[in-house]
Amino acid sequence: MTRTQVAIIGAGPAGLLLGQLLDKQGIDNVILERQTGAYVLGRIRAGIIEQGTVGLLDSVGASARLHAEGLVHDGAQVSVDGTRHRIDFRALTGRAVTVYGQTEITRDLMKVRADSGRATVYEARDVSLHDLDSATPIVRYEKDGARQEIACDYIAGCDGFHAVSRQAIPLNKLTTHERIYPFGWLGLLSETKPVSDELIYVRHERGFALCSMRSPTRSRYYIQCSLADSIDAWPDSRFWDELALRLDSDARRNLVTGPSIEKSIAPLRSFVAEPMRYHRLFLAGDAAHIVPPTGAKGLNLAASDVGYLSAALAEFYRTGSTRGLDTYSERALRRVWLAERFSWWMTSLLHHFPDHSSFDRRVQLAELEYLFSSRAAATALAENYVGLPF
Ligand code: APR
Ligand code: PHB
Numbered sequence: 396m397t398r399t400q401v402a403i404i405g406a407g408p409a410g411l412l413l414g415q416l417l418d419k420q421g422i423d424n425v426i427l428e429r430q431t432g433a434y435v436l437g438r439i440r441a442g443i444i445e446q447g448t449v450g451l452l453d454s455v456g457a458s459a460r461l462h463a464e465g466l467v468h469d470g471a472q473v474s475v476d477g478t479r480h481r482i483d484f485r486a487l488t489g490r491a492v493t494v495y496g497q498t499e500i501t502r503d504l505m506k507v508r509a510d511s512g513r514a515t516v517y518e519a520r521d522v523s524l525h526d527l528d529s530a531t532p533i534v535r536y537e538k539d540g541a542r543q544e545i546a547c548d549y550i551a552g553c554d555g556f557h558a559v560s561r562q563a564i565p566l567n568k569l570t571t572h573e574r575i576y577p578f579g580w581l582g583l584l585s586e587t588k589p590v591s592d593e594l595i596y597v598r599h600e601r602g603f604a605l606c607s608m609r610s611p612t613r614s615r616y617y618i619q620c621s622l623a624d625s626i627d628a629w630p631d632s633r634f635w636d637e638l639a640l641r642l643d644s645d646a647r648r649n650l651v652t653g654p655s656i657e658k659s660i661a662p663l664r665s666f667v668a669e670p671m672r673y674h675r676l677f678l679a680g681d682a683a684h685i686v687p688p689t690g691a692k693g694l695n696l697a698a699s700d701v702g703y704l705s706a707a708l709a710e711f712y713r714t715g716s717t718r719g720l721d722t723y724s725e726r727a728l729r730r731v732w733l734a735e736r737f738s739w740w741m742t743s744l745l746h747h748f749p750d751h752s753s754f755d756r757r758v759q760l761a762e763l764e765y766l767f768s769s770r771a772a773a774t775a776l777a778e779n780y781v782g783l784p785f
Contacts, residue, residue, distance in 0.1 A: 396544040402551070412452070415511065443691035465494060488774065551678075574739065577748065580619060667684045689741040
């Protein structure tokens, strides 16, 4: 049996960032991750980073590469049935976002984690949580065939949507809210020049599309697809043809195609489990909530959660006060629900819904018309996109 102050389940962005925020406060912590480090780095996810998230990465010394290689975007474009409009984040809010892949953030966090000398156990199997309502909760797991036990003061469940930590909470102590959207996103990564120097969100009768990027030479594209689709039905050539059909003529002319480096289908879901605490267990990131990727909020919400949680734990270890811990769930959920609303709204605004009536489609177009003709409406999008205050 070993002992630590905070046991963290999951070495995704939430768990790794929390571990380093605690390390900066001198709080001992151990991270348990089911997969190998290489497997965690193999996942391709979104890549829009809010300034608040950058600030947290700065504070743990994990942002040098982000500042050197990340692309600062002052605006984004929205294309509606072939006509492009620009939302100027900088002019409307004074803020911008940074385009930098989540995979790279994870890599940078893994590096500072290794340098800090704090323990990260990869390939920790059968993690289970015990005695959550006692003063000394225990985490059990298996490593290289041997049973291990960690006694701690608190447990942070940062283990993603299929979290064992969330499942350790009795069902009658948790309320869940969910919306499943009737489509998915087919994503393709390629070593090709992006069609535009800003992201283009595309609303089209054939379905949503998104032109994003990872660098000036690497593109990330998505097209809305059916949930019944399989990757095999989408050879690269079909993907590029379908994307081109949804773009405006300028973007179509600029589109450089090439072989895919990665291609995957993701379903779209909104999900919240509340409260985000059960006695000595705190949930953070995807373990507690999922947003559809349309607003690029997933990683940023995980960051604000662990920002609040690390501050509350630091207050506890410094002063003995549990005030921050007692209000963690309420504080985090307030920001979570604002991001849930925004992500749902962006999704509703831009996708083709199979069950929409002609009335629904006309209202969607009117909403877009309002967005492009009202500074107030554009500001509402911009201030959510760049990130609401932590
Ligand atoms: N035991 C240990 N580790 C686990 C277990 C388990 N039982 N179950 C899951 N994990 C690990 C996963 O292997 C993963 O590495 O927890 C980690 C959770 O990481 P993410 O799914 O990335 O979630 P989070 O850190 O909350 O990040 C949120 O990043 O992953 C994206 O879409 C997500 O953008 C969102 C943000
Ligand atoms: C991405 O670059 O992967 C990305 C960007 C913006 C989104 C979603 C995904 O809204």
